[in-house]
Amino acid sequence: MRVVVDYTKCTGLGICESLAPAFFEVNDEGDLVLLKEEVGDAERQELEEAVAGCPTEALRLVD
Amino acid sequence: MTDISRLVVVGASLAGLRAVEAARKAGFDGSVTLIGAEPHLPYDRPPLSKAFLDAEGDGTAPTFRERAQLEELGVELRLGAPATGLDTDGCVVTVDGTDEVPYDAVVIATGAHARTLPGAAALDGVHALRTVDDAREVRSALDAGARTVVIGAGFIGSEVASSAQKRGVDVTVLEALPTPLVRAAGPAMGAAIAALHERNGTTLRCGTGVRSLEGSGSVERVVLEDGSSIPADLVVVGIGVVPTVDWLQGSGLRLEDGIVCDERLWTGVPGVYAAGDVARWHNPTLQEVQRMENWTAAAEQGAAAARNAIAPAEARPYGTVPYFWSDWYDVRIQFVGSPNADEVVVVDGDPGTSGRWIALYRRGDRLVGALTVNGQSDVMKYRVQIMRGGSWDEALDFAARRRERSRGVSSPGSPVGSAV
Ligand SMILES: Cc1cc2nc3c(=O)[nH]c(=O)nc-3n(C[C@H](O)[C@H](O)[C@H](O)COP(=O)(O)OP(=O)(O)OC[C@H]3O[C@@H](n4cnc5c(N)ncnc54)[C@H](O)[C@@H]3O)c2cc1C
Numbered sequence: 001m002r003v004v005v006d007y008t009k010c011t012g013l014g015i016c017e018s019l020a021p022a023f024f025e026v027n028d029e030g031d032l033v034l035l036k037e038e039v040g041d042a043e044r045q046e047l048e049e050a051v052a053g054c055p056t057e058a059l060r061l062v063d
Numbered sequence: 064m065t066d067i068s069r070l071v072v073v074g075a076s077l078a079g080l081r082a083v084e085a086a087r088k089a090g091f092d093g094s095v096t097l098i099g100a101e102p103h104l105p106y107d108r109p110p111l112s113k114a115f116l117d118a119e120g121d122g123t124a125p126t127f128r129e130r131a132q133l134e135e136l137g138v139e140l141r142l143g144a145p146a147t148g149l150d151t152d153g154c155v156v157t158v159d160g161t162d163e164v165p166y167d168a169v170v171i172a173t174g175a176h177a178r179t180l181p182g183a184a185a186l187d188g189v190h191a192l193r194t195v196d197d198a199r200e201v202r203s204a205l206d207a208g209a210r211t212v213v214i215g216a217g218f219i220g221s222e223v224a225s226s227a228q229k230r231g232v233d234v235t236v237l238e239a240l241p242t243p244l245v246r247a248a249g250p251a252m253g254a255a256i257a258a259l260h261e262r263n264g265t266t267l268r269c270g271t272g273v274r275s276l277e278g279s280g281s282v283e284r285v286v287l288e289d290g291s292s293i294p295a296d297l298v299v300v301g302i303g304v305v306p307t308v309d310w311l312q313g314s315g316l317r318l319e320d321g322i323v324c325d326e327r328l329w330t331g332v333p334g335v336y337a338a339g340d341v342a343r344w345h346n347p348t349l350q351e352v353q354r355m356e357n358w359t360a361a362a363e364q365g366a367a368a369a370r371n372a373i374a375p376a377e378a379r380p381y382g383t384v385p386y387f388w389s390d391w392y393d394v395r396i397q398f399v400g401s402p403n404a405d406e407v408v409v410v411d412g413d414p415g416t417s418g419r420w421i422a423l424y425r426r427g428d429r430l431v432g433a434l435t436v437n438g439q440s441d442v443m444k445y446r447v448q449i450m451r452g453g454s455w456d457e458a459l460d461f462a463a464r465r466r467e468r469s470r471g472v473s474s475p476g477s478p479v480g481s482a483v
């Protein structure tokens with residue numbers, strides 16, 4: 001499973017970073033940087049929270 | 064405990080939508096009914112005071128889902144008529160005074176509505192900004208170049224002022240209190256953020272009460288308490304919101320500035336949960352009883368309340384470090400945590416001169432809040448620390464490292480006063 005960002009929607013609000021800091025970081029320009037893509041089983045719950053928490057609905061988990 | 068096979072969600076906005084989606088995601092296969100007072104499909108509110116008002120926009124409602132997507136989820140939509148009563152003994156929601164919708168579990172997500180100025184309703188050109196219909200009126204007035212007065216220098220009023228300013232329309236912001244945004248960010252930072260208006264060419268008048276709105280048919284001027292007046296074609300009233308609980312009078316639910324809930328978003332009445340702007344719940348993360356008025360909490364609470372409502376035996380607490388953002392001019396303001404602090408320290412930038420700064424909020428020896436202005440890369444790192452119950456010293460050390468990293472300079476944090 002991996003996480004996909006729709007950069008046309010993301011506005012760098014950063015909720016995902018606070019919920020899954022190993023995956024997401026907003027840089028100094030305010031843009032989201034994906035630090036890693038592959039989601040392990042143990043990380044799934046955390047990633048689902050990030051997906052649900054994103055205010056622009058920019059994140060998706062795909063198999 | 065009887066089987067739960069009928070979930071009813073009242074309020075078809077963000078929290079209500081997330082409630083029905085979470086119930087299905089959790090495998091709930093009973094009936095799901097979503098009751099909404101507005102005729103519209105659920106839509107997103109934050110854009111309404113931001114991009115929606117830009118000259119480039121086209122006035123399309125920022126809906127979350129197509130009708131077909133909700134139907135595919137097996138959600139029965141009842142839009143365009145409000146719930147008017149809740150009978151907690153008979154387990155029935157009444158819609159529009161007559162229709163009865165029975166439930167086994169109900170999530171109340173009726174949100175909040177804009178507080179109004181007495182006497183303002185009689186004049187055209189006077190609007191709150193809560194719904195997409197409000198936003199369309201404001202948008203078309205701005206299109207027409209309306210001289211704009213915003214009453215209330217809160218976040219929504221400030222965003223409207225910023226949109227008007229961007230379009231080159233005359234705009235004045237009036238605030239009754241000596242300092243705006245105190246409840247959201249504390250006095251020192253409230254004043255610092257509000258100064259962004261003047262810096263961007265918008266007139267902000269604090270400590271200025273409004274005596275009346277005048278005009279024949281349409282608003283023509285705003286009369287202030289000192290007797291002076293400001294000409295206006297558009298008045299946007301942004302003086303806060305009130306949780307929408309009037310329909311619950313007599314239901315037996317505890318109503319005190321919202322619906323009082325425990326940490327599981329349970330009202331204490333069997334089967335009845337609440338979520339979003341209408342819910343006042345015990346937030347276990349900060350150990351405070353709070354009612355949120357922000358996107359993130361509404362989305363998360365909607366989902367959490369629905370999961371608890373359909374499986375009360377496994378109900379889980381919902382806690383959060385509150386988060387909101389606001390976009391003014393070219394500035395993004397973000398706040399995490401609680402502004403109820405013993406001390407506020409600016410750890411980066413200078414609110415007096417720069418368009419970028421970071422302030423941290425201390426309570427006891429803990430970090431409880433962080434305000435960033437154009438500090439997108441820092442804000443969530445503090446949210447994580449607050450979530451973990453991080454100490455104040457740790458936060459200051461972290462701030463010092465961030466300062467060095469970004470500019471190679473290090474200056475000590477300067478206290479800006481207490482914010483109680
Ligand atoms: C213009 C604007 C800008 C905002 N900007 C931001 C921002 O930048 N960042 C941020 O974090 N938050 C922002 N917010 C706040 C955020 O949008 C709200 O916190 C969120 O919408 C709350 O969702 P909710 O579902 O709890 O309630 P609401 O969105 O208030 O929805 C409640 C729904 O219930 C319906 N309803 C009411 N009574 C009944 C009834 N009796 N029966 C049936 N239906 C009923 C209402 O018509 C409404 O559709 C903004 C809000 C507005 C209005």
Ligand code: SF4
Pocket residue numbers: 005009010011012013014015016017024026032053054055056057058059
């Ligand atoms: S939460 Fe959403 S909008 Fe915010 S940075 Fe992450 S993906 Fe982008």
